[in-house]
Amino acid sequence: MKISFSPEDEQFRKEVAGWLKTNLTGEFEALRFRGGPGDEHSFPQERKLWEQHMAKAGWTCVGWPEQYGGRGLSINQQVIFNEEYARAGGPGHMSHIGEGLAGPTIIAFGTEAQKQKFLPGIVAGTEYWCQGYSEPGAGSDLANVKTKAALNDAGDQWVINGQKVWTSLAHESDWCFVIARTQPGSVGHKGLSFLLVPMDQSGIEVRPIEQLTATTEFNEVFFDNAVTDADNIVGQPGEGWKIAMALLGFERGVSTLGQQMQFRNELEGIVRIAKENGAAQNPAIRQRIADAWMGLKIMRYNSLRMLSGSEDGSLQREAMIYKLYWASWHADLGKLAMDVLGPDSELLESGPYELTRLQSMYLFTRSDTIYGGTNEIQRNIIAERALGMPKEPKGRQ
Amino acid sequence: MEFAFTEEQEMIRDSAESFLQDHSSSAAVRAAMETESGYDPQLWTRISTEMVWPALTIPETFGGLGLGYVELTILLEEMGRNLLCSPFYSTVCLGVNSLLVAGSDAQKQQWLPSIAEGNLTATLAYTSANHWGLDSVQCLATAEGDGFVLSGRLKYVPDGHTAGLLIIACRDEGSLNDQGISLFAVPADTEGVKRRWTPAMDQTRRQAEITLDNVYVDRSALLGTEGQSGEKLKTILQLAAIGVAAEQCGGARQSLDMTVDYTKERVQFGRTIASFQAIKHRAADMMVQVECARSAVYYAACVAQEALFCNESGNNVIACELPEAASLAKAYCSDAFFHCAAESIQLHGGVGFTWEYDPHLYFKRAKSTETFLGDSAYHREAIAQVIFADSGMEQETLS
Numbered sequence: 001m002k003i004s005f006s007p008e009d010e011q012f013r014k015e016v017a018g019w020l021k022t023n024l025t026g027e028f029e030a031l032r033f034r035g036g037p038g039d040e041h042s043f044p045q046e047r048k049l050w051e052q053h054m055a056k057a058g059w060t061c062v063g064w065p066e067q068y069g070g071r072g073l074s075i076n077q078q079v080i081f082n083e084e085y086a087r088a089g090g091p092g093h094m095s096h097i098g099e100g101l102a103g104p105t106i107i108a109f110g111t112e113a114q115k116q117k118f119l120p121g122i123v124a125g126t127e128y129w130c131q132g133y134s135e136p137g138a139g140s141d142l143a144n145v146k147t148k149a150a151l152n153d154a155g156d157q158w159v160i161n162g163q164k165v166w167t168s169l170a171h172e173s174d175w176c177f178v179i180a181r182t183q184p185g186s187v188g189h190k191g192l193s194f195l196l197v198p199m200d201q202s203g204i205e206v207r208p209i210e211q212l213t214a215t216t217e218f219n220e221v222f223f224d225n226a227v228t229d230a231d232n233i234v235g236q237p238g239e240g241w242k243i244a245m246a247l248l249g250f251e252r253g254v255s256t257l258g259q260q261m262q263f264r265n266e267l268e269g270i271v272r273i274a275k276e277n278g279a280a281q282n283p284a285i286r287q288r289i290a291d292a293w294m295g296l297k298i299m300r301y302n303s304l305r306m307l308s309g310s311e312d313g314s315l316q317r318e319a320m321i322y323k324l325y326w327a328s329w330h331a332d333l334g335k336l337a338m339d340v341l342g343p344d345s346e347l348l349e350s351g352p353y354e355l356t357r358l359q360s361m362y363l364f365t366r367s368d369t370i371y372g373g374t375n376e377i378q379r380n381i382i383a384e385r386a387l388g389m390p391k392e393p394k395g396r397q
Numbered sequence: 398m399e400f401a402f403t404e405e406q407e408m409i410r411d412s413a414e415s416f417l418q419d420h421s422s423s424a425a426v427r428a429a430m431e432t433e434s435g436y437d438p439q440l441w442t443r444i445s446t447e448m449v450w451p452a453l454t455i456p457e458t459f460g461g462l463g464l465g466y467v468e469l470t471i472l473l474e475e476m477g478r479n480l481l482c483s484p485f486y487s488t489v490c491l492g493v494n495s496l497l498v499a500g501s502d503a504q505k506q507q508w509l510p511s512i513a514e515g516n517l518t519a520t521l522a523y524t525s526a527n528h529w530g531l532d533s534v535q536c537l538a539t540a541e542g543d544g545f546v547l548s549g550r551l552k553y554v555p556d557g558h559t560a561g562l563l564i565i566a567c568r569d570e571g572s573l574n575d576q577g578i579s580l581f582a583v584p585a586d587t588e589g590v591k592r593r594w595t596p597a598m599d600q601t602r603r604q605a606e607i608t609l610d611n612v613y614v615d616r617s618a619l620l621g622t623e624g625q626s627g628e629k630l631k632t633i634l635q636l637a638a639i640g641v642a643a644e645q646c647g648g649a650r651q652s653l654d655m656t657v658d659y660t661k662e663r664v665q666f667g668r669t670i671a672s673f674q675a676i677k678h679r680a681a682d683m684m685v686q687v688e689c690a691r692s693a694v695y696y697a698a699c700v701a702q703e704a705l706f707c708n709e710s711g712n713n714v715i716a717c718e719l720p721e722a723a724s725l726a727k728a729y730c731s732d733a734f735f736h737c738a739a740e741s742i743q744l745h746g747g748v749g750f751t752w753e754y755d756p757h758l759y760f761k762r763a764k765s766t767e768t769f770l771g772d773s774a775y776h777r778e779a780i781a782q783v784i785f786a787d788s789g790m791e792q793e794t795l796s
Contacts, residue, residue, distance in 0.1 A: 001399065001400060001401060001402055001403065001406065001467045001695060001698075001699060002398065002399055002400075002699055002702075003398055003400060003696065003699040003700070003715060004398065004703070004712045004715055005398045006398075009398070076398050079398070271784060271785070274785075275785065280785050280787070283778075286777075286778060286781035286785070286789075287774060287777050287778070287781070289781060289784060290728075290777035290778070290780040290781040290784065291777060293780060293784055294693075294725045294728060294729055294777070294780065297693075297696070297721075297725055298689045298692050298693050298696075298725075298729065301400065301692035301693065301695065301696040302688065302689065302692045304398065304400035305400050305401065305691075305692055305695070307400075308398070308399055308400040308401035309401055317684070317688055318688050318692070321684065321685045321688050321689075324681070324685060325685055325689065376674075376678070378681070379674075379677065379678040379681035379682070380674070380677065380678075380681075382680075382681035382684055382685070383677035383678065383680055383681045384677070386684060387653075387657050387677075387680055387681070387684060388657075388661075389657065389660070389661065389671040389672065389676075389677050389680065390661075390668075390669060390671055390672035391672075392672070392674060393672075
């Protein structure tokens, strides 16, 4: 067990930092520190151009195998890449659903033809993805999906009807992966399929959801006889749940290290304010800032343990606690930011409702403990899978 | 970067786990608790000669195994899980560390081989006040002839009444805080050393009060430079804090495990209480803290490893993190252990409040280790001083 990086890895760190320093400038300068969670609505077109710029230098999908257009980086180098990217203020990835979820799923379960068709656009930063999981009646109870899909009479297209909700960046996406019920009358985990659906068609309507921040990055997506080609299914009909669950395993990964560097940027901003406005002299604030700092360090070492651990794909204990831990930590940080600001915390950037970055972070962190599995669902997962406690009895369907 | 245990480290854990399950059972702990020494001398002999644990971190030149701090924290975590009653912590985390950090080669040669062989136990005595900062060093050292006269009263000394070798911190008269501090290696049978066991709420740990009644020691007993050992003492205390944190981490783990086991057995309303979300969610929160405690301890252990050997093979950049890493581990693990031990009593229900069941042993150990070397608020303030790059003087004025 050691926490120091090898000289080769430190050299790689310099290479990444150097490239970002010379490239995240000029037209891209304004994107620095923008576009993360809570700020996804900012500069979407410019961020896509930035990703295409990165792609030309081979800095997208760095963890993917080289045969699929990735860089094939070791875990350590992926850690370093993500840390340096966030340290430099690299903008939030528009492609994170494609690069982090759709792509790895297609690599793991897709056909060769699907890999040829979908992966190059993700690597090049020219095709963007969104995730069609949650529905009005299928939030925490994800298996209660009602959206239906059936092959048409000719058998060459899936026809999809239903509604998805909380779909991040649907309005900026070219493709959506949809969990749909393809076996009529099936319930729960059975009879679901994993479909890849083009967004640019008359059968799909995207309606933005206005958040409590008065901005929108989530959407409702309505499928009214939407279609996709028959071969745009990953795995076999009925294997949707299996694939969806495997995909959740891809969500944990090295990108968490980048997220932490963004958190660190936020915390350092709060420390600066505390020094300037005198909050740093308040013993209670000092305790909370120290606590936040500790929490962030621990998050990093949780991640490094998770990444250094077994590669067999089984969710380890430290992976299971990850979401609950960072979401709770970040929500606390949001409150800490406001408490450090004191009465200034109420004052908007401008009217009618333009939030400052910290206000936006404070309000947005209320969603951290809900999306991607609420804290309560996370606790169930930990108790049942890691501690082997009995499952909750199910109600009647 | 490889933040996972090596196969050898896993083997050390496995052998410690099985040895301690056999020899530090609840019954064994309760028997040791009743003795004045606080431990079973026969078990200690086996630990020293069969398991050779006291030799673990002692360099091979001084008769030890030459293993590192990560291996040590693995042992300590397992000892904490089983509430092992022994002078291991005081001997290794206080005694050996003091000699490694502050001793000359001759002094190491004088003491470490006996410790490695299991023939000598040791401890550190430094505070005379009701707290743990360096201003609590209040015993005086006065140069006299070719040696020093030590005087004063030392409190809360772990295993202070049984240790064979006392590492004692004194200061020059009139000096303040971390200035004027000297460290001495003093055999416990030196004339003028008086020792008294002070019974404590946590019976799994022994502490003593030591009175130095004009104790004369030769200059050869001085570790390091006269009056210049404040920084060395800080390093020793940071390493010691990481050791306690490792034990706390193990204690928190055991509090969780025995609680989950109990809730899977206990039936109410026709189902095991482990099936209720009210219980599951609290157990999940305990596990979050246990896993975070482990990350904090393993990280701190890696830093301690670099710090102990920073003049040889260590990484100096990482070694510089020792003060933060130690405070982080001690603050986090103190809170995590207390939380888990308290939850353990609550989730056991009525039996959790009885002498017969074990949760109270962990609850008491949690509090005694939380207090020892500074509680979580103390260590968070130490971290705040690093973050704000200030001395926190205004806070001290307040208190």
